[in-house]
Amino acid sequence: MIQEQTGDAQPSLSSGADSTDTPSGDVDERMHIQSKSPRRVKVYLLQGDDWLDNGTGYCMGKVDVKTQKPYFIVRNELDSEDIILRSYLEGSIQYQRQQETLIVWSDSSGKDLALSFQENEGCADLCDFIVKVQQENLSPMISLYYVITSLGQEGINNDGPREITELIAGPITYPPTSPVSEGLAEMLEIFAQGSNSLYSRFKILSFVIEHNYLARLYALFLTCEKKHDLKSLHLLNDIMKTLLIYNETLLLNEFFARDESIIALAAMLEYDREYPNHKAGHRDALAKEFKFECLKQLKNIPTFPDTKLSILRMEHVLVYFRSVFVSLFFDDHVIGTLSSMIYKCQLELLNYLRRSLANGNFLELLFLLYASNNLNSEQKRDGIRMIHNFAMVAKCHVAAVKPEFFGTLIKSGFSKMIPCALNDEDPAIRSLGTELVVTVLDQDVTFSNSVSNEEQHVDEMEDLEEHASNSALSGEQGPHPLRLNLIFDVNLIVSLSRVLLESRIPGLQMQAFEALKSVLYAASAEISAVNEDQTSEGECIKKADPKKSAEIAEKHYHQFYTSVAPILFEDFFNLLSDDPIIKDKAQENLKGQPGLYQHLCDIISFCCREHGQDNCCSFLLETGLLKGLFVSLSLRSSALLKLAVIRALKSIVLVKNTRVSQFIVDHDLMRHFFSYFEKVSMHNSCANSLCLDLLSVIEKRAFSDAGFILAADISKKYRDFLETKLEYVSIGRTFLKTYEAAENERASSFNGKKYTRRSQVSSDQLSSPILDERLEGDEEPSEPVENGVQSRDLFQGVKVQNGAHKRQRDDVTEGSLRNGDCSSASEAKRKAPVLWADKPNLEEETCS
Numbered sequence: 001m002i003q004e005q006t007g008d009a010q011p012s013l014s015s016g017a018d019s020t021d022t023p024s025g026d027v028d029e030r031m032h033i034q035s036k037s038p039r040r041v042k043v044y045l046l047q048g049d050d051w052l053d054n055g056t057g058y059c060m061g062k063v064d065v066k067t068q069k070p071y072f073i074v075r076n077e078l079d080s081e082d083i084i085l086r087s088y089l090e091g092s093i094q095y096q097r098q099q100e101t102l103i104v105w106s107d108s109s110g111k112d113l114a115l116s117f118q119e120n121e122g123c124a125d126l127c128d129f130i131v132k133v134q135q136e137n138l139s140p141m142i143s144l145y146y147v148i149t150s151l152g153q154e155g156i157n158n159d160g161p162r163e164i165t166e167l168i169a170g171p172i173t174y175p176p177t178s179p180v181s182e183g184l185a186e187m188l189e190i191f192a193q194g195s196n197s198l199y200s201r202f203k204i205l206s207f208v209i210e211h212n213y214l215a216r217l218y219a220l221f222l223t224c225e226k227k228h229d230l231k232s233l234h235l236l237n238d239i240m241k242t243l244l245i246y247n248e249t250l251l252l253n254e255f256f257a258r259d260e261s262i263i264a265l266a267a268m269l270e271y272d273r274e275y276p277n278h279k280a281g282h283r284d285a286l287a288k289e290f291k292f293e294c295l296k297q298l299k300n301i302p303t304f305p306d307t308k309l310s311i312l313r314m315e316h317v318l319v320y321f322r323s324v325f326v327s328l329f330f331d332d333h334v335i336g337t338l339s340s341m342i343y344k345c346q347l348e349l350l351n352y353l354r355r356s357l358a359n360g361n362f363l364e365l366l367f368l369l370y371a372s373n374n375l376n377s378e379q380k381r382d383g384i385r386m387i388h389n390f391a392m393v394a395k396c397h398v399a400a401v402k403p404e405f406f407g408t409l410i411k412s413g414f415s416k417m418i419p420c421a422l423n424d425e426d427p428a429i430r431s432l433g434t435e436l437v438v439t440v441l442d443q444d445v446t447f448s449n450s451v452s453n454e455e456q457h458v459d460e461m462e463d464l465e466e467h468a469s470n471s472a473l474s475g476e477q478g479p480h481p482l483r484l485n486l487i488f489d490v491n492l493i494v495s496l497s498r499v500l501l502e503s504r505i506p507g508l509q510m511q512a513f514e515a516l517k518s519v520l521y522a523a524s525a526e527i528s529a530v531n532e533d534q535t536s537e538g539e540c541i542k543k544a545d546p547k548k549s550a551e552i553a554e555k556h557y558h559q560f561y562t563s564v565a566p567i568l569f570e571d572f573f574n575l576l577s578d579d580p581i582i583k584d585k586a587q588e589n590l591k592g593q594p595g596l597y598q599h600l601c602d603i604i605s606f607c608c609r610e611h612g613q614d615n616c617c618s619f620l621l622e623t624g625l626l627k628g629l630f631v632s633l634s635l636r637s638s639a640l641l642k643l644a645v646i647r648a649l650k651s652i653v654l655v656k657n658t659r660v661s662q663f664i665v666d667h668d669l670m671r672h673f674f675s676y677f678e679k680v681s682m683h684n685s686c687a688n689s690l691c692l693d694l695l696s697v698i699e700k701r702a703f704s705d706a707g708f709i710l711a712a713d714i715s716k717k718y719r720d721f722l723e724t725k726l727e728y729v730s731i732g733r734t735f736l737k738t739y740e741a742a743e744n745e746r747a748s749s750f751n752g753k754k755y756t757r758r759s760q761v762s763s764d765q766l767s768s769p770i771l772d773e774r775l776e777g778d779e780e781p782s783e784p785v786e787n788g789v790q791s792r793d794l795f796q797g798v799k800v801q802n803g804a805h806k807r808q809r810d811d812v813t814e815g816s817l818r819n820g821d822c823s824s825a826s827e828a829k830r831k832a833p834v835l836w837a838d839k840p841n842l843e844e845e846t847c848s
Contacts, residue, residue: 033070033136035061035129039122043074043085046112055084059115059122061129063138070133072115072126087113089133092141097127097168099149131169143170167197174207179220184235191242205251208243214255218264225267233271240268247334252341257307262286262317282324291316292386294379299360302352304345311352315345346393350401353390354408367413370420381429384421387414388432391439406440414440415489422495427508430499434511437496441518488526488552490559493519497567506595513599517606520560524610527553557615565607565619568600572628587635594638601644604629605651617657626652626660630669633676639687642676646690649673653697653710661709670710674718681725692731699735702742711739
């Protein structure tokens with residue numbers, strides 16, 4: 001750092017009149033180079049270790065008219081005839097700008113000089129003069145550096161401030177215009193040094209572009225490759241990596257502007273010194289014009305701006321370079337630049353694909369080929385990979401493009417491709433097809449915009465003729481909007497079911513389950529909303545045709561329970577088979593694939609919540625699925641599977657169907673549950689907690705017809721278990737008392753007393769049976785709402801009647817206390833079981 005010092009007056013660094021000033025009336029040809037106006041400045045000279053003040057004056061940068069030599073001149077502020085400093089900009093002098101107001105240098109005679117300006121603008125003005133002198137080749141070998149003081153981060157650099165030197169102007173060393181293998185090491189050093197500053201980087205890149213240097217390097221590369229000159233090939237690889245590290249869009253645009261430069265770049269990146277015994281095949285990978293062969297059918301493909309490549313070719317090349325090269329060798333800055341170029345290219349690509357007239361109805365024709373089976377298996381797979389690729393691209397783009405692309409995909413006949421993808425022998429293709437289904441169904445915005453042809457939105461700026469032709473080849477769409485055709489396509493659900501059952505790959509199995517769940521939830525949501533519209537005020541209004549909703553729902557339920565459910569739950573049916581071979585196989589399946597049957601139990605729970613009593617309960621009873629669920633609790637299978645079965649049984653109980661309850665009692669199915677319950681009753685585990693929860697659910701519904709049937713059966717057959725095995729919680733005692741209260745209330749109704757049946761509230765009144773009446777203090781959490789499908793709120797009448805149920809139960813309990821039925825009032829008021837508070841020292845057992 002240069003500091004101002006005071007001291008005795010020093011002799012002038014230059015004296016005499018400015019004899020080289022431009023004479024009055026003469027026109028200086030270099031007037032545009034000289035500094036703008038005189039700037040107040042102090043002149044310092046370094047003597048030993050001290051900077052000595054040599055006076056204060058006004059400084060300008062000028063060019064000698066006669067000799068064309070640039071120089072600094074400082075005139076005394078008190079006497080303009082007194083020249084304090086005249087210093088010529090010549091040779092290889094290096095000037096440094098420091099602290100915004102200082103310029104420091106060593107002149108040709110070896111003196112160390114400094115100018116300290118009063119204002120930042122004065123220093124910047126003189127620095128501009130130095131830059132112009134260097135760039136105009138008046139003194140081409142001088143240079144200007146900007147010295148920036150940077151403080152080290154706390155805890156990382158404790159050595160104090162660091163100085164960063166940035167070249168602003170100066171001589172640049174360029175590589176030879178005709179590269180040779182002997183000079184590759186020096187060329188690599190030149191390119192590496194050129195990356196040290198923005199100025200040198202810009203100059204080097206300008207040289208590379210102006211001389212088409214990539215082509216010259218590629219010509220040398222081909223020569224070295226023929227000679228098997230591995231050392232030169234490795235040096236060329238290092239040079240190309242160094243240029244890419246510059247991370248300049250100007251250079252990347254030049255490299256990717258033509259196929260010739262792309263192949264040249266890929267070729268030189270094949271020989272990496274880190275893998276001396278291996279040669280990559282980048283040229284072969286990029287030789288194909290498109291990533292997917294079926295794209296050859298596209299017409300009128302637009303080119304990427306400022307290049308000779310189509311947007312499809314450019315997207316393929318950029319993605320390849322980013323994934324293969326940059327992710328291995330370069331930093332995040334290069335990846336970010338390439339990603340920006342890819343994003344722009346993909347945006348153009350999606351806009352092109354969604355315009356059917358522009359691309360020759362490409363998507364429509366492609367999907368028709370899947371329907372007509374005119375493709376071989378590999379061609380079909382290539383098309384599936386392509387659509388999956390575009391879907392994943394659209395998924396990550398802006399909301400303005402995504403819904404329109406997915407809408408176009410559905411309108412063009414996407415459903416024709418799904419069965420081929422889901423039934424393919426290759427697990428990778430089935431995985432892509434499953435992910436495609438989930439991706440499309442997850443686009444809520446798409447479903448709200450992809451409507452039937454009569455309801456299509458026409459942008460005011462869009463060509464009307466093009467819009468009218470958008471779906472010319474999309475075929476017959478059916479009586480419902482396209483989104484309903486996709487959701488209610490039974491072939492889609494059957495295909496997903498087979499992938500779920502047949503796959504032995506956990507990831508693909510989970511994908512299939514999520515896809516199947518998405519379809520079922522979307523169908524349930526559409527059935528619930530098809531005859532209701534949401535107004536701007538949030539109120540529901542009815543559509544004019546309520547029969548339409550009933551027809552859609554009836555068709556969906558019929559298809560699901562006749563074509564899909566028998567396939568999904570076949571092994572649960574087979575547990576009851578009289579054929580020992582079939583029965584043993586079903587048992588082995590449940591034991592060997594517990595994860596699969598957990599998913600199936602979740603689907604049963606969904607059906608109980610969303611499909612209503614007439615459909616779901618009839619299927620449970622008529623097929624033997626309900627009996628199979630109970631029987632599975634007696635198998636020596638995974639604990640997690642049994643937990644899933646109990647959750648499914650809980651959902652079945654919550655439906656409150658008297659036929660189901662009577663079926664359970666008639667076939668003595670609760671014995672399987674209590675047999676398992678007895679094994680886990682003394683363990684502090686998830687299994688015990690879930691069994692207690694199911695018992696609590698039955699207790700809280702004992703005043704309904706369906707709940708009373710189960711409560712009566714349990715109270716009579718398992719009273720000893722409730723009284724002796726569950727002494728550590730209150731549910732055993734409260735269950736029996738609740739049943740007795742319900743029985744007394746029913747008996748009183750036959751003696752002429754006023755009685756209101758709790759079963760008057762039918763689950764048919766609810767949008768989701770799982771969200772039926774609950775008592776205050778019920779510890780059972782409501783089922784989560786998945787995939788944006790929300791159940792409608794309960795009717796106010798149901799809520800009022802729930803409150804009445806609670807008050808009547810309170811009255812019954814208090815009456816029992818007055819009659820001496822309970823020894824402790826505080827114990828009788830515990831209506832919900834406290835699962836573990838009464839037994840804190842039980843042995844811990846994990847759920848796994």
